Amino acid sequence: MAQATFFFFMASVFVSPSLPYFRITIIDQNSRRGVPLVEVKTVNNIRYHTDSSGNIAFYEPGFMNQHVFFFIKSHGYLFPKDSFGFHGTRIHVKPGGHVTLPIQRINIAERLYRITGSGVYRDSVLLDLPTPLKNPTLQALVLGSDSVVNALFQNKIYWFWGDTNRPSYPLGNFHVPGATSLLPQEGGLDPEIGIELKYFTDNTGFARPTAKMAGEGPTWLSGLFSFRDRTGEEHLLASYMKVRNFLEIYERGLVKFNLQTRQFEKLVTYTNVTWPLTDGHPFILEQSAHPYIYFANPYPLVRVRARMTDILNSSHYESFTCLQAGTLAEHGKLDRRSDGSLNYSWKPNTGIVTDDVQTQFLKKGLLQSNEGLLQLRDAQSGKRIRAHRGSVYWNCFRKRWTMIAGESGGTSPLGEIWYSEADTPLGPWAYGRKILTHDRYSFYNPKQHPMLSKKKGQILFFEGTYSHLFSGNDTPTPRYDYNQIMYKLDLLNPKLILPVPVYCQRSNSATHTFGTFREHSADHLPFFAFDRSCSNTIALFETSQGRLQPSVLSDNKPHPDRSANQPRFHAFPIESKNVPPAVTLLYEYTHQTKSTYYYSTQPQSPEPDSFNPGTPLCYVWPTHSTFPLHAFFSTSFSDN
Secondary structure, eight states: OOOOOOOEEOOOSOSOTTOOOEEEEEEETTTOSBOSSOEEEETTOOEEEOOTTSEEEEOOTTTTTEEEEEEEEBTTEEOOBOTTSOBEEEEEEOTTOEEEEEEEEOSSSEEEEEOSSSOTTHHHHHTTOOOSSSSSSOSTTOOEEOOOEEEEETTEEEEEOSSEEOSSOSOOBOSOOEEEEEOGGGTOOOTTTOOOOEEOBOTTSSBOOSOOOSSSSOEEEEEEEEEEOTTSOEEEEEEEEEEETTTEEEEEEEEEEETTTTEEEEEEEOOSOOSOSSOSEEEEEEETTEEEEEEESSSEEEEEESSHHHHTOGGGOEEEESBOTTOOGGGTOBOBOTTSOBOOEEEETOOOOOHHHHHHHHHHTSSOGGGOSOOOEETTTOOBOOEEEEEEEEETTTTEEEEEEEESSSSSSSOOEEEEEESBTTBOOOEEEEEEOOSSOEEEEEEEOGGGOBGGGTEEEEEEEEESTTTTOOOOOTTTTTEEEEEEEETTOGGGOOOEEEEEEEEETTEEEEESSOOTTOOEEEEEEBSSOOTTOEEEEEOTTSOEEESBOTTSOBOOOGGGSSOSEEEEETTOSSOOTTOEEEEEEEBSSSSOEEEESSSSOSSTTTBOOOEEEEEEEEOOOOOOHHHHTOOOOOOO
16 A cells, blocks of 8 residues: 655744644745635544634644644635645644644635634634734624625724624624724724724623614615715715515615714605615716716616715616616516617616526526626636626726626535626626635625725725525534625736727728727727736737737837837737637638728628638637617716
8 A cells, every 4th residue: 555645744833832732824825824714624523713813723632742634625725635635734733833834825815814703813812922903802792793884984984784693692683783993094904904893882792783773673784875965964874674584675765874873863764666776885976967876786787866865765766777667677578779679778766687687588588698788707718607796896906897796606606706897887797707716605795895905906805794604504614604704806916807898989890999998989899808918918909000910010020000009909819729718719801902901709701792701810708798888888867
C-alpha cells in the first residue's frame, strides 16, 4: 500500500504558555488576511469555524500534544488535497502552539468578516488577541438578524434588519431592530476591518423594536431611503410590510423615522395596491428638472419623484413595464403598438414584469425570447441568469451602474451572487460574472454599501444574509447562521472585465460610428465587447471610412488614420483558442462597388446583391434583445 503524504505544520509561534489552546489561523493565500467561516473538522466530526480574524482556538481533552488530522473547507475557497484526496492536513497540536494555513480563494469577492451575531471574534478573544470591535463577542444580545437595509442619514449610517434572535428565548425581535455607525471619515472603522454598530436597545440590553406596527405577525422594512425636501429638511423613510402565516404580506405602507423617539411612525397605509411600490434598495437619480427615487429589487423598475407629496401618493409611482396601463402581471395583458412591438415605458398604477414573470410569459407564448427587458447572462457560458433581489448604484470608477444580485435556480438555491454593469439604471443588463458561490447554503438579499466604497468606487463592499433557510441544508453553521457577512470586491480584478454595449450611429446600412459609451445620436446596439484591454484580446480601431481594423496593420505598423488614435473596443482575435462559449463571430461585409462596410454577428449578408460575403473579423458577444435602444435612455415622467 502506498504511503500517504501529509502536510506537517509544526507550532512555531506561541500564543501564551498559560493558555490551553492551540491556535489555527486560516489566511487567504493572496491577500494574506484571515478568512472567516472556514470549517475545520476532526476525523470524529468535531467542527470548528474560524472567527472574523480567521482564528480557531482549538482545545480537546485527549487530543493535545499529538498529531491531529483536520478536514478543511469553506464556501468559495479550496484547501489542497493530500495524496489520498482529502482536503486537509495533519498537525501536531499542543497548548500555546500556532499554525498558519493558506487557503485558495475561488470566489472573486473576498470574505472580510461577520457583522452581526454572537462570537464574531470568539476565538481571538479566547486566544487573548486584539480585535477591532469594542464588543467582539456579543452586541445588544443579538444572535442572528435577517436581511439588512441601510441609508446615510444625519451624517451617520442607519442600519435596520428583519427578524432577530436572542439568547434568552427562541422568539426574539420581530419588529425591526436598528443601529447606527459612523462613517470612516467621521471616526468609524475602515470597512475592510469592521462595522462598529451602536444598537437601539431596551432596558434589558436587547436590540429593541423600532417599527412595531399594529396588526397580526411581524413587521418588516424595505425601501429605506433618505432625502431632503424643498426646505432642506432631511427625512428617513421606508416601506413597511405586515406578514402572517408563511411569508404572506397582507399590508403595506410608508413609515418615517423619528429622531427623538428613534422609532418609525406610520405615514400611510396603501389601499387597493397589490404590487410592491417601494420594495428593494432605493437610490436617488437627478434627471431632467426633478430628482427621482428608484427602487431596485434588483432591477430598478419603480420610481417616484423625490418630493413628499408624490412619495405619499401611491398613484404617483410609476413602473417601467410592458404591461397595459392599469393592469398587473397576473392579468397577462401586454401593451403592444400597431406594428406588434412591445411598448416599454413608465406607467402609473401598473405592475412590473419581474424575472419570474418574464419567464412565465415566455412559457405561455406571450413574449418572444428577444422581447424581454431582462436578459442577464453569464459572460462565460451565455447561460441566462434569473436575478433574485439585490441592489443597483452608480459607480464613479467604472462610470456605469453596478448591480450585485442573487440568483434564483443557480447551483445553490439562493447562494450564488452575480456582478453586472449597465449604462443606465434600466440596462441593458446583459452580461455578468459570478462573484460568490455557496455549497448548499443560502446567501440572500445582497446589499451594496456605496457610502463605504473606496478609491472612487474601485473597491466595493457588500453584505448578505448567510442562512440555511431555503437551501435544503439541515446543518446550520454555528454562530454564523442567520447573520450578515461583509465582502469586498475590487473592480480592477481582471475577472470583472465584462462585455459592454458597443453602440453605433447608423445613418444608412454602410455608415457606422462605433463606441462603448453611447453618443446622443447612436441608434443601434449590434454587439457587446470589452471597453479595455484583457488577456488575449486585440484593440479594434475605426478608420475615417468607417472600417474596423485591429490595432496594427499587416506590416505591424500603426494605423495612420487620425480616427484610429483611440480603440473603439477590444475583442478576441479570430485565431483565438478556448474563447468563452458565450462569444460569437463578428463579420465584416464589404460593399461591392463602394468603399463602405457593414458589421454584424449574423453570418448572412444584409444585402446579398450589394455586399460581398462576410469575412470573420473577431469574436464579440451577441445582442439577445430587440428592445428599442432609446427606451433605456428615456427620462419621461408623466405629470400628475
